[in-house]
Structure formats: structure tokens, C-alpha cells
Amino acid sequence: MINTPAIENTNVSSFGQMPTPTELHATMPLSDRAFATVMGGRETLRNILDRKDKRLFVVVGPCSIHDPEAGLDYARRLKALQAEVADTMVLVMRVYFEKPRTTTGWKGYINDPFMDDSFRVDVGMERARRFLLDVCEMGLPTATEALDPISPQYLGDLIAWTAIGARTTESQTHREMSSGLSTPVGFKNGTDGDVSIAVNAVQSSASPHAFLGINGQGTVSIVRTSGNAYGHVVLRGGGGRPNYDSVSVAIAEQALAKAKLPTNLVVDCSHANSYKKPELQPLVMSDVIQQIKHGNRSLVGVMIESNIVSGAQAIPEDLSQLKYGCSVTDGCIGWEETEAMLRGAHQELLQRP
Ligand SMILES: O=C[C@H](O)[C@H](O)COP(=O)(O)O
Numbered sequence: 001m002i003n004t005p006a007i008e009n010t011n012v013s014s015f016g017q018m019p020t021p022t023e024l025h026a027t028m029p030l031s032d033r034a035f036a037t038v039m040g041g042r043e044t045l046r047n048i049l050d051r052k053d054k055r056l057f058v059v060v061g062p063c064s065i066h067d068p069e070a071g072l073d074y075a076r077r078l079k080a081l082q083a084e085v086a087d088t089m090v091l092v093m094r095v096y097f098e099k100p101r102t103t104t105g106w107k108g109y110i111n112d113p114f115m116d117d118s119f120r121v122d123v124g125m126e127r128a129r130r131f132l133l134d135v136c137e138m139g140l141p142t143a144t145e146a147l148d149p150i151s152p153q154y155l156g157d158l159i160a161w162t163a164i165g166a167r168t169t170e171s172q173t174h175r176e177m178s179s180g181l182s183t184p185v186g187f188k189n190g191t192d193g194d195v196s197i198a199v200n201a202v203q204s205s206a207s208p209h210a211f212l213g214i215n216g217q218g219t220v221s222i223v224r225t226s227g228n229a230y231g232h233v234v235l236r237g238g239g240g241r242p243n244y245d246s247v248s249v250a251i252a253e254q255a256l257a258k259a260k261l262p263t264n265l266v267v268d269c270s271h272a273n274s275y276k277k278p279e280l281q282p283l284v285m286s287d288v289i290q291q292i293k294h295g296n297r298s299l300v301g302v303m304i305e306s307n308i309v310s311g312a313q314a315i316p317e318d319l320s321q322l323k324y325g326c327s328v329t330d331g332c333i334g335w336e337e338t339e340a341m342l343r344g345a346h347q348e349l350l351q352r353p
């Protein structure tokens, strides 16, 4: 057997140790305040999806978190604004730690918290949990994209709303995972604009599944789920055209109704709906608000990519050169525009039928 070439893991260079979810929870347990925020946030979202609460939910925040200090600065601002608009809107902070890439690039704070290709997922997971706990303790519910199917075991108790991204909505793994998640789940349409994959995902995730995963102790398990009744579709545009207009919305409603699913739709004001030009997001939002004012009942939420400073920056070689409060992934609108956009929407929604 000497010099026998390896037959498995031939392209794996190492397996690094992670704490188990239970171990991480033990070092950073859920506080009473955070528990109340998460449970209250989920209940409000379920009530909106069940049409028991007329308010619009707004998933708003940075494209990705790379600097927890700036992220908490943003969260404090959003928390203050939350009180102002609470009669018409429910603000849920976008806390995205896992970034799906079209090809390659920084894959988010959990994957590479030091942004230097050291890939300290153990540190990233611990810091992500700390950040989510801090935000929940402020009384602000959080939203995230569930990309890695193992992460929810570490962080799921701190999340009120989950997105499945355009690149993974068609993936069986993500549909199975969603069927067991404790939050409402928004499935984005595909990057080519195909809404049917999101409708199929809502249908699939509403059913029970059995699949391979891990439990809290980190043991590989057969995960058996009961199905998630709160899946819905997120229209993000794609294939070179937006899909937030009233005709696209009506077509998505028809597809959901045909599949005998609740006609709940969220519009992502960013991505292909604004041709990736962040400054166009207020126009998309304003169109959605007009549709609601004209009586639309299926538009239950919106998503906005927003940060302290507008635009985006490339990750510099020397990280001390990073601009504070500015996205390192997709461009965002800045804080002042965000406030103006949400205050304007609030005034409009006060007049909804
Ligand atoms: O929202 C983030 C991006 O649109 C998504 O992660 C893809 O990014 P990329 O095309 O820059 O890789």
C-alpha cells in the first residue's frame, strides 16, 4: 500500500475544527430581551402573511455586514426610525453574513471575517452570533440569507425572517432546509427572472422532508421536518428586466393562486429591479406603495439595500483604507436617503385604503 495514491478527498487540503452549535450557544446564550424580539418579530411577520396585520414589512440594511461596529451604528439608527413608522411598517434589519457569488469573491463575514483569505469560519460564526444577539437585544428583528445549510443550527434562534437567494431557490438542499426553518422564508425568483422556481420552492418547502444535516451536538443526523407554512415569493427582477410592475405582480399572483398557495409577495427594490443602481431603489419602492394604495393586497413586504454611506467599495489590500459604513458587496443607498424613503412611504401608507 506504500505510495498508493489517495482515492478520496483528493481536492481537500484540510478539515478545520468547529465548535458545535450547542457549544457556541452555551458561550453566548439567547437573552430574555433577544428571545422576545425574535419571537415577537416572527409573530408579527406571520400575522402580516396571514393578513391579520395590515402593515408592510421592510427588510432593510446593508448588502453584507463586514464591520460589526458600523453594523451596530446602522442598527441603532434603524431602531430609532422603527418607532417613527411603526403604524404602517415593520422594520426588519438585513443582517447578511453569507454572500452567494456569481463566480468568485468575498463570501461574507462568516466565511472570511478578516477579509484576508484566512477563512476563519469559527471566528466568523462566533462574531456573527455576537452581532445578531446585540441587534436583537436592541429590540430590532433580523433577516438573513440562509446559504450554508449548517449555519441555521448556530444562528437560527436569532433570526426572524429568512431569504433563499436567487442562485439557490431551485436547490433541493435549500428547499429542504427551509421546510424546517422556524422563520417565514422568502424565496427569490431566479437570476434569469424565472418566478416559477420560487413558486415551486414555496410549494416544496411547505411539505415535510427528510435529509442529511447536523443536530445541536454536531452529530450527522437524519433531519425530519414538518414543512414551513410561511414560504412566500420575493420578486427581485432578472434576465435584464425588473418585475415589480403591476403586470408582473399580477402574473406572480396568478402563478401562486394556480398552485393553491397564499398570494404573498415581497418586492426586492434592489438587484435587477433597480438594474443594480442603488439610487433607483426609492423609485421601485414608490411604485410598490402606489400599487398598495390602489388596493393591491398581495404585496406584503419590500427589501432595501441600505447602509450608512451610499455606494460600494472594493475591498482594499490595506484594510485600514476601508471607508466606514460603506458596502463591500452590492451598492446601497445611504442613511439619509433611507430615512427619507421610509418616512415618505410611511406618509403615503397612512392613506392606504
Ligand atoms: O447581493 C449580492 C450580490 O448581488 C450577489 O451576492 C452576487 O454578487 P456578485 O455577482 O458580485 O458575485
Ligand SMILES: C=C(OP(=O)(O)O)C(=O)O
Pocket (backbone or CB within 6 Å): 063, 096, 100, 145, 164, 165, 166, 167, 188, 236, 268, 271
Ligand atoms: C444575493 C442577494 O440577492 P439575490 O439572491 O436576489 O441576488 C442579496 O439579497 O444579497
